[in-house]
Amino acid sequence: MGRSSAVDISLEEVRLIGERDRRIVTHTPVAPSAHLSERYGGSVLLKAENLQRTGAFKIRGAMNKLATLGESARRGVVAGSAGNHAGALAFAARQFGVPCEIYVPAGASLSKIAACRGYGATVHEGGESLDVAVALAQARANETGMVFCHPYDDPVVVAGQATLGVELIDDIPDLAQVIVPLGGGGLLSGVALTVKQFDPSIKVIGVQISSCAPYIYGTAPLGPVPTLADGIAVKVPGDVTAPLIEKWVDEIVDVDEDGVADAMMLLLERSKLFVEGGGAVGVSALIAGRIKPAERGTTCVVLSGGNADLGLLTGLVRRHETNSGRRLIIFARISDRPGGLARLLTVFAQYGANLIEVEHVREGVDLHVRETGVQVVLEVRGRDHTETLIAAAKAEGYEISEVTGR
Numbered sequence: 001m002g003r004s005s006a007v008d009i010s011l012e013e014v015r016l017i018g019e020r021d022r023r024i025v026t027h028t029p030v031a032p033s034a035h036l037s038e039r040y041g042g043s044v045l046l047k048a049e050n051l052q053r054t055g056a057f058k059i060r061g062a063m064n065k066l067a068t069l070g071e072s073a074r075r076g077v078v079a080g081s082a083g084n085h086a087g088a089l090a091f092a093a094r095q096f097g098v099p100c101e102i103y104v105p106a107g108a109s110l111s112k113i114a115a116c117r118g119y120g121a122t123v124h125e126g127g128e129s130l131d132v133a134v135a136l137a138q139a140r141a142n143e144t145g146m147v148f149c150h151p152y153d154d155p156v157v158v159a160g161q162a163t164l165g166v167e168l169i170d171d172i173p174d175l176a177q178v179i180v181p182l183g184g185g186g187l188l189s190g191v192a193l194t195v196k197q198f199d200p201s202i203k204v205i206g207v208q209i210s211s212c213a214p215y216i217y218g219t220a221p222l223g224p225v226p227t228l229a230d231g232i233a234v235k236v237p238g239d240v241t242a243p244l245i246e247k248w249v250d251e252i253v254d255v256d257e258d259g260v261a262d263a264m265m266l267l268l269e270r271s272k273l274f275v276e277g278g279g280a281v282g283v284s285a286l287i288a289g290r291i292k293p294a295e296r297g298t299t300c301v302v303l304s305g306g307n308a309d310l311g312l313l314t315g316l317v318r319r320h321e322t323n324s325g326r327r328l329i330i331f332a333r334i335s336d337r338p339g340g341l342a343r344l345l346t347v348f349a350q351y352g353a354n355l356i357e358v359e360h361v362r363e364g365v366d367l368h369v370r371e372t373g374v375q376v377v378l379e380v381r382g383r384d385h386t387e388t389l390i391a392a393a394k395a396e397g398y399e400i401s402e403v404t405g406r
Contacts, residue, residue: 006243007155009162009190011197018163021063024095025163026053030171030300035270040286042293045172046267049164050275050306054115056231057164057187057304058088058151064160065149066092073098076146080104080127080134083112084231084305085151090121101140103133107224109231109276111309128224131235152184153238161187165194168300175202176297179282181304182206182215182252183232185241191302192248203250205291207281209233210254215245228260228277228312231305253291259284265320267303276308322404325383328353329375329404331361332393336372344374347396351389354379 018025028048036044049057062085066073076099079089086102093100100121104113106128116123127133134150141148150157164187168175178195180188185206192204206215209229214220220235227233237245245252255263260277263284267273275283282301285291293299321327334340345355361373380386390400 006247007158007240009155009159009193011166011194014159014162014166014190014194017064017159018166020067021060021160021163024053024063024092025060026051027167028052030168031271031273033271033301035266036283036286036301037293040293042295043174043298044286044293045298045300046271046273046283047164047168047300047302048273050273050279050303052305054084054087054091055305055307056084056088056276056279057161057302058084059091060163061085061152061154061157061160061186061190062088062092062149063095065089065154065156066096066098068156069147073147075144076100077149078102078137078140078144078146079149079151080130080132080137081151083109083116084307085149086121086123087112087115087119087307089149090116090119094120099146101137101146103127103136103140105130105133105224107226107230109307109309110311112307115307129235130233150238152186152234153240154186155240158186158190158193158240158244160190162190162194164302165191169195169198172298172300174297175199175300176294177203177205177299179205179207179285179291179299179301181229181232181278181281181302182208182245183234183278184238185215185245186238187302187304188249189241189244193244196248203294204248205285206245206249206252207285207290208252208254209260209278209281210256213254215242215252216254228257228264229281231276231278231307232281233278253285255281255284255288255290259288261316261319262287264308265316269320273303274306274308275303276305279304279306321379325386326380327356328378328380328386328389330378330390330393331373331375331401331403333367333371333373333399333401336370340372341374343396344376344393344398347392347398348376348378348389351392352381352385353389
């Protein structure tokens with residue numbers, strides 16, 4: 001990657017950080033995923049950092065940063081963040097009793113912004129990307145004497161994130177492979193340097209979102225990056241993290257938006273874990289076949305955070321139900337007379353479909369004078385049930401001209 005040599009962070013140093021901060025930083029569980037293990041082979045565990053204090057792994061680095069500042073933090077700390085680092089720094093600053101200001105890019109998660117303010121931080125919204133927010137925070141630090149806290153490109157932050165790696169090697173005796181989300185690289189580099197110092201044979205793989213993957217492609221798009229994985233949409237590899245990743249990480253892959261959405265729903269439905277897009281990319285990589293579980297030993301997928309807006313969930317659930325054949329949307333032509341719609345809905349009810357929504361469509365389609373169109377949304381029991389419903393409606397003389405969810 002053509003950058004400076006990697007900084008030295010020892011396993012012993014990381015262990016001491018973990019011991020010091022364990023009153024605040026949660027030792028999060030590793031949970032077996034029977035579904036992923038059976039479907040893709042091998043033994044798969046999930047490291048549930050979405051259950052961490054502040055909802056993400058970032059508290060590890062933030063606590064270590066504040067612990068090392070001492071009197072220099074008296075004027076306060078400032079950072080640019082898409083949300084998880086912001087919440088973690090605000091929480092840590094409150095623990096140490098120092099002021100905190102956060103700059104977030106446009107479109108940042110509303111739940112993450114609300115959490116920052118709840119922890120007592122002053123939040124400034126604006127800037128087209130995370131990199132712009134970071135630059136604004138740096139300028140604020142220069143103006144005020146506050147301490148700038150980079151979200152990932154700081155060896156002190158990396159050492160804090162590395163405590164997650166210590167938990168993995170302590171909790172999983174047969175650890176063979178670790179899959180870690182990759183944005184700026186603080187978590188990936190920290191986990192990699194830790195587990196590799198313990199056992200160089202453990203494979204470490206990073207996962208980026210394809211719409212913003214500078215570690216893979218060398219460049220990132222200009223302007224905002226609309227993505228479910230907003231927390232890892234980082235455009236510039238770090239001067240600290242890039243050499244560490246080059247030294248310790250075995251492989252980096254990318255996944256697309258649809259794969260992230262599928263992974264979020266799989267985790268919610270199968271593992272009962274609500275994980276944000278950036279935290280779910282490792283599972284997405286397994287689903288897409290970008291990574292295969294280790295043939296021997298355990299593969300651990302790090303779920304790095306769970307701070308997604310709940311408003312996002314409705315759209316994800318609808319998409320999932322439609323794609324899996326449990327939500328059927330049809331357009332039908334019916335007689336524009338009393339009872340026309342009722343007779344169609346009676347057919348669906350007789351065959352066990354649950355009506356969710358119905359809408360009359362009288363304009364923009366080619367209809368006879370005494371016809372009307374209806375769009376009907378039904379809850380169904382799968383694709384075979386869908387075919388039965390369509391066949392039954394056609395047998396009763398209804399014209400079904402558009403079907404989604406078959």
